[in-house]
Amino acid sequence: MHQYYPNLTKQLAVGLAIFCASATSAQTNLSRKQADALATTELAAQMAIQKPKAEADRDAKEIKYKNFTLKYTTQIFGEKPAGGRSLWISLHGGGGTTPKANDQQWENQKKLYQPAEGVYFVPRSPQNVWNMWHDYPMDQFIAEIIKNEVVLDDVNPDKVYVMGYSAGGDGTFQLGPRLADHWAAVAMMAGHPGDAEILNLKNVPFTAFVGGKDAAYKRNELVAQWGKRMDSLSATYKGSFIHDTHVYPDMPHWMGRKDTIALPWMAAYTRDALPKDVIWVQDDILRDQFYWLGRPLDGAKQGQMARVAVKGNDIDVIENTNNILYIYLNDQLLNLDKKVTVSIHGKKAFSAKVARNTSVIKETVGMRMDKSLIFSGKLMIKDGKVSVM
Template sequence: MVPTLQPWLSVLALALAPQAPVDEGLAQALQRAGDNAPEIRRAIAEAPDEQRAAMRFLIRHMPEHDLKALQADFLLENLALAAEARAATPWAQAVPVEIWRNDVLPYAQVNEEREAWRADFRQRFAPLVADAASTTEATMRLNAHIFGELGVKYSTRRNRPDQAPSESIELGLASCTGLSILLADACRAVGVPARLAGTANWFDSRGNHTWVEIWDQDGWHFVGAAEPDPQGLDRGWFAGDAARATPGSREFGIWAASWQPTGHSLPMVWARSIDWVHAVDVTARYLPSTAAAVDGEGNPVDAEPRVDLLFAVRNPAGERVIATVTLRDPVTREIVFTGATRDESQDANDFLVASVAPMSAWMLEVARAGKRWSYQLEAGNEARQTLSLQLEDSANFQLTGQVRTQAMQWFNASPEERAAIDFSELDTQLRRALGDPDREASIRRQVWEAYRDAAIHGETLKDVQADRVRHGGHESPYTIKTVGERPASGWPLVIAMHGGGGTTQEFNDSQWRHMQIYYKDQLDLGGGYKYIALRAPNNTWNGFYDNYVYPLIEKLIHQHLLYSDIDPDKVYAIGYSHGGYGAFAIGPKIPDRFAAVHSSAAAPTDGETSVVGLHTLRFTYMIGSRDTAYGRAERCQKFAEQYRAAQDAHPGSYPVEMFWIEGNGHGGLPDRDFIRQLYPYTRRTTPAALHWQLTDPVVRHHYWLQVEEPGKGQRLDARLAGNRLQVSSTERDQFAVLLQPAQVDISQPLQLDWNGETSEHTLQPSVRTLCETLLERGDPRLMAPLRLSFER
């Protein structure tokens, strides 16, 4: 046989042939899928040849929790329906493949629950847009039609901001984000590229907003969900605000969601810890092309100084209603502005906006349901002034926005500037309002809204976005999750503290992770709550019960009053072991911050825990009879003797209770469902009798009592009955009272009996005092219009 080189040449050719590139992104996705990888592989294998590249793109960029949970059938149906929509119309076919894959194919917009909406929406809405000439026309038809068909409207009473379509449809209510998810999904179902866009905070710090962007042949355009405008896209009430956004800023910029990674994550105020929703900074497209100023509707105006008046009209129940607002020249009576206010079906940040000269005077007219009201109005110097017009049953209305505007000016001012602001006119309004609970509540609401929206919370917002709380060099990270549905009054807040203490960082971190799941979700309470698992700021034994802890906890509550829609009267603290020691200190020291507090597997700390201040707070603790280390069980028994003595001395007070678990040691206490025991309790802020044993140099408030330079060994006991205040004190020569009008008769003087010495004091409620006490306490229920200070 003659030797041949053919086999060797074949081997050499094979070795030199180009190899198919390895799809590293897909390989990593399959690895992250874990036990669900077979489903992901099947989705790729069973995708039609012409669509397999699209399936690979989708899977390559799926979030990890989707990779571990979604089934092949779900992904294959989503792919087939998206391809079907692409083939159905000329404008869908004209969408570039890279945009189709990123902004039509994905089955979700942001972090909403995953569900198969595409088939239903395609069946419902494809006929509506079948003869549309473009994606723009299709979007306009959808926006004008789908919300009526689905029966969904805007409301702040929705369950959560990021509702999936089925939840919004079932409830009939959605936030701007929920409405945007519905519209963007409907667009994708018929082949229109659509994505969510928005800002975490408007330029004036009044809050976030979400809308929809859709793609047409000339690029991306924006549209407000459920806000159809027959004049086209790139219009809306928020255009002027968007024109003042800050490029590159996660807080004040405008960002649009993306399926594929971009190097940035979408700033989502409802889920700040999530970093797997990708985003692009689109702020530049919203900025004016020239330096010309724009008004509240995004229209150019003269370069001369202007201020925006933002109008809302409310009925006697406080609900926004549609009314005609007119501004007339006070001399000539000529109409210079007219428009209609928004009702509760529109976004809460959607105001009727009039742009006028600073300090200009106007005749303001409001017309509704055949009635007309008038008012002399003077615009201030603030760039944006929110005026809430409260209609009354009589022939008048209350311009409550004046309170908000002046309070906002005060909060944004320096301490020196604050002293010069004159509240005398508003104080007259306040005194007149105190006989009318609705009007008083309206003034308090204006002050709270001014404080909440003031430009003084920048560092607080950064902390919330980073899921951390800081005070005096100490920092505690936390996780936060939502359980159940939002109650009408806002979200209750549960603060859970972990075990561990004086040990390693790794062990305390593991205990913190365990606390994130330790207390079981309670879904049958008649309402939901927010659950925070708080990490101790260090790895010491007293990590949760040292002097830095109490301001830290107050700051944590304050954060979420500002940014998480928390009900201030439904805040709870609960902890186990190390965290239980924290509860045993936090509850007695700052009881006016909580509705209820519970401690498990811990004990009171000498010199830090006093039963005296628990006269009103529901405080419980659970201990095993065999939990004898560090004298825990014995200390708990002694504390029981103390609270029972207090209950005997003050019948009806001291709602404290011990749960003694016979035979139980330190671990395994039956408390994992204890949130359901706390949930029914609501905070009381104005008990008639206060007993305060001071145990540290940092806590300055106890319900309606306030002191300067607190210290151990000091004590105050106070009882308010009508306008008679009896106070006994030990080692205190100064205190103040912060009173609500419902506690006293402001037309009569206050009679003080302090350690047997009597005096008489005039009661003068003040909006300035409301602002000052709110700045000090950061809690809308603890601010007070009356402050009297006493000193010897």
């Protein structure tokens, strides 16, 4: 729906011209053309606001959030594709050790991988704890990293990848599923799955690597088990849970760079920002949006689950344990010029047109500044009833 323009000034001018020409239309009954124009305008405005902050972050080589600071380095590889660069977020090892040890792991990570194309972004964890990559506030940092790189290096948000080694692998096991709607693909190297929500990976390719002799914390056994679980899920959900698992029998924790084959494997994939069948299991770090689903943070609990599918203009709520569930809509997911039908557990609960709404466009641009996740309609399911927001 929303073309990506690297030139912010041009994008803003084009969007404003198109939208202002039809400004007399009702704010809650936009045509598709008007909705697209407003989305273009709002996205350009948000990017223009983000750019000076991103430039200041780059000058300082760090991003701040509340009392946390995330330092980072970047390298750019290859020629920029027409649709924008890829972004490779690479998480170092270490964890609950000394700052000096984690600094050394950060230095190692800077040289560990080289994508054929894209921005190689290596952050230094803001904390020196075992769960440094998946505890609060890493979700907020990931969001800022992506926003900054979109405006600074013309990164395409549909080509963002995350990977990590050792404690960084622990992080990708957790961030991969929890932030699945951010990633084109995920790679885990020599980490521990812990309580990662595997079902959230339905629409994200995930590759995992471990040495067969890497017995600490049973990494070798648990990664192999993870691969078998992915095998089972991909057999159950045909075409989903794309994965590739490598257990190198004779390798210890350090795999001698055998894991570098992950990068071309990942690069073959582009994010599906609007998959037609979504499973969302709420993790211990709570989220209010996942692909085209959402909910208020107030009342959200770990383990709450929703599975919702779209076929044509029919929305099927297959499972939902959320007291309130939002369904965000746009003209890529379905046709907003026609009636939208919602069924809950097989029973029809709603059938009507959903008007394109300026407030939903502005809300969703503000939430993510993500060209592929801008919505113009919104439904709410509460107490078994569906209403238009």
